[in-house]
Structures are given as C-alpha cells and as structure tokens.
Amino acid sequence: GQSLEQPSEVTAVEGAIVQINCTYQTSGFYGLSWYQQHDGGAPTFLSYNALDGLEETGRFSSFLSRSDSYGYLLLQELQMKDSASYFCAPQDYIPTFGRGTSLIVHP
C-alpha cells in the first residue's frame, strides 16, 4: 500500500536550523519533491531529489535515501517568513501529498 509520514508540527526560533523528516511507501517512485504553502496561499515547489544525497538551494537543502524510503528538508538561518506548511510528495506517475508539516518560527 501507500503511506506517507511527516511530523504535523515543528517549532523553532529565528536563525536556527530545522529538519523536517519524511518517510514514504509508494508502489512506484521517481523521486521526492518538497512544497511550501503559506497560510491562505497556494503550494509552491521547493525542490526535487531523484538520486540519493543532498541537494542545496540557498538556505534550503533536501536529502533523499531511496533504500530507506526517507528524505528530509533542511532549513537554515530560519526567518519569520519561513513559517508555513511543508509537504513532501513522493513522485510516482503522479505525486502523493500528505498532511504536511506546519513550521512555526518564533522571534
């Protein structure tokens, strides 16, 4: 069957580093995407990992281990504007979105 697990909520302070974990089980798998969604806004694409390892894009990095069916999103130098929901989406023929992780950044 298919399953997707990520924490429901994570809190951190400005300037800190936070890691949002994602474990998945899908029938087919091309790669793992991450999306960000601010309250009242549309989800926007952040990153995609097709191969094992770390992909860095500015303050955000995303990691994938295909053998462990595991990935994470790493956010560095947190800013207040990073407060949002973050969705991991394993990509089969179409992506699967889960319940997302609400990140709350405190001053």
Place this chain on the structure above:
Amino acid sequence: DVKVTQSSRYLVKRTGEKVFLECVQDMDHENMFWYRQDPGLGLRLIYFSYDVKMKEKGDIPEGYSVSREKKERFSLILESASTNQTSMYLCASTTRAGENQPQHFGDGTRLSIL
C-alpha cells in the same frame, strides 16, 4: 512563468446545487489536477487529466466529476453539492507525468456549501 487561474477565490452555494469550478493554465501543460485541502488532512487528489477528454479518478472522486474539453481548461463539477464538500479546492498542472515535473498550483477556491 506558468499561470494557473481558478475562476473564483471564494464561492458560496446551497445544498443540492450543481457547482462548477473552473481552472485555466497558460503553458500548454498536458496534465491537470484537482485537489481538496482540509485542515489536518493535507491535499487529497480528486481527479486528474493527462490529455483532452481523458480523466482518471484520484483518491476521493465520490460526488465529483470533471470535464476537459480543451487542453488549457479543467473543470470540477459537484453534481449535487453537500455540506461535507465545503473545502478549499486547488487546481494544478504539469507538463507531463512522472519524474521531475513540479506542479504549478492556482490560488485556490474556498467553497462553502450552506
């Protein structure tokens, strides 16, 4: 930039009405999707379409139908609206299925069924 436009930002309808939600994309994308988003439940796929006149059921198709008569337009239809269909509805599109094809989302339609 890809633009996905949903016809209404907010919509209020009555139980039993037939409701149409429209979505248009301007980048000649093959694939289009309809999701609903509810607090604590994340994004759930209702239907998707990989070509004109082609559609596939997602995870929660009951009570919904879709129409794709033109490549750029994907409509979600609530045949007889019920209060449990009150939700945020999001449309998305991609160039093709699989691999690294980011989904581009519209701003959403917040639908209330009274």
